[in-house]
Amino acid sequence: MQAFVATYLFFIASLYIRAAAVRRVSVPEEHYLTLDCNGLSDSPETEWRHGVSKIIATKHGEAVAYLNQKKYEFMAGGSLRIRDLQMSDAGEYLCNSRLMADVDVLEGKAFSLPVGRTLLLPCDGSDDRKQLWSFRRNKNSKRMNIFTMFRNGTVKREREDPWGRFVLHRGALEILQLVLEDTGKYFCNSNLAATLTVMEVHQHHTTTVVMETVSSDSKAKATAHKRVLMVSVIGLCVLLLLSVLLISFVLRHRRNESRRKYGTTGSRFNQDMMLQTHRLAQTGSESSQSDDENGICPDTGDSELHYASLGHQNWREKGRVQDKTHQVIYSTIAIAVPDQA
Template identity: 50%
Template sequence: MKNFETGCLYLLILLNLFTRGFAGVSHIVRRYSVPEDHFLFLCCDSDPDNPNMEWRNGAGQVIASKKGAAVSYLNQNKYHISDGYLQIKDLERADAGEYYCNGHLEAEVEVLTGQTFYISEGRTLLIPCESDKKQVWSFRKERSPRRVNIFTVFRNGTIIRMRDDPQGRFVPYHKALEIVRLELEDSGKYMCNSNVVARLTVIKGEADGGCKDLI
């Protein structure tokens, strides 16, 4: 599991470095919707060149900090800092809310329960799948008999895409499907290995342009 999480972290780093190279890209607060028991990486985009960082939650508690080589955590089993990112492990309802890095609001996190989700468009959604075998992800709109395959992820990391995705919004994450910048048309049933793992309704809301540089 550690190798998978490390791979996710490195991909996040590369994507953020790429997007920062464009002139005029401003800091944008990211909005995540993630089921409980999963994990999440948050980046300190507002202060990317500062090697020191202090992460606080919406209540103002310092949950993780790094000053030089010294790193401290409110809960070492819950949080981990690496390469400018904060990892939050085993998400629970209490983890919902705002997250600040060096005094700047970086992310707003919604923690989901169950498998039926009503989420505003523009957010980034993670849908977990607990299978240790290859994962075949598919989608079907409500009241439609047609199922559309999205991609297959093999145990060795090979990915075969079966659905056109020119904007790269459907991304394989560790044991999860990540959908970036949710759109109304994304509403429907999502299946992993033919098992329904999420029933999603995307509702009209404020678009989140910042999600374009996330996986």
């Protein structure tokens, strides 16, 4: 049973560890996104799925197949590039049946995202020229430069970033693990790229109330998490029930063994003794009645008294005998009655 509990806890822990490794990224529509197949780059066969059942790209050695060749493209190491993102491209992406990314497609240039998510911002029309990324927190603050990327690919970091959360990812600005201080406006070459509001999510409310429509993929994820929790609770209940049944069975088995060992010997001996006493009394009554009817007086001579008792045949054996059962002892006492002459 301990092995079962250990296996069950390991299974639950693996689900949470797997969920923590998923890349949760938000990308504006009509932009491209590259997803990495982490840990599986050496596999000769690679399969990408959008959701559980929709296969979008497969690779078997040198043979490659796409659901839509204009939209999907294999990159080095099994990575997948998705072009021209649309709202229908939102959802989960799996590489070789392993969840790699949870993609959220954004509309417009004003975004409200929760703390901890990743944001990918493109620099429109800047594939072949210099990029200067800058940030302004509010109207009263100055614009601060973040990165400068030159045409030869050299990148100059211009903002302190001790945790390395701001990176240039294939020509786009990627902000990892959003925090509240990331709220503000972002510019690429002085053009507004996004107006970002980062929300602090609590259990029952958020600091910023935003009216939004929940997509079907978000509902599916919530349902999946509820199912995992339900399976965990049911598993624990079944384990508890099995433990109770096992304890009940052991106690009942021991009680039955005790009954079979000691039985009800005392009760049976008491019944036998009462039966013998009843028979002696009945015999004596019939004899007296017969003598009275015939006018015969009872014999006043020597007589005998018969009786039955429980105990040991010899009192000296009482200390030596270890058996808890009793014996029925039948005894006869001779009574001598003197003559009345």
